[in-house]
Amino acid sequence: MEVSIRVKPGSRKGPLVEVLEGDPAAALVVFVRERAVDGAANDGVVAALAAHYGVPRSRVHILRGASSRVKRVRVDDD
Numbered sequence: 001m002e003v004s005i006r007v008k009p010g011s012r013k014g015p016l017v018e019v020l021e022g023d024p025a026a027a028l029v030v031f032v033r034e035r036a037v038d039g040a041a042n043d044g045v046v047a048a049l050a051a052h053y054g055v056p057r058s059r060v061h062i063l064r065g066a067s068s069r070v071k072r073v074r075v076d077d078d
Contacts, residue, residue, distance in 0.1 A: 003027050007069045009041035015048040025070055
């Protein structure tokens with residue numbers, strides 16, 4: 001499954017995944033505590049999405065937007 005997400009790095013709410021209604025750019029908002037430095041926020045995103053979908057971290061892949069707050073992510077649920 002592929003999904004578009006909006007990342008909120010450095011958030012006190014994180015790690016948290018919320019479903020968005022009516023946002024054409026992203027279906028989910030992922031709040032992570034890690035800052036956007038040296039890929040730490042991306043690692044937090046992968047961990048949060050893996051926990052949200054109940055899959056191992058190795059099944060979550062960032063397809064596009066590695067350096068952006070809006071990302072396209074694939075979750076292998078097979």
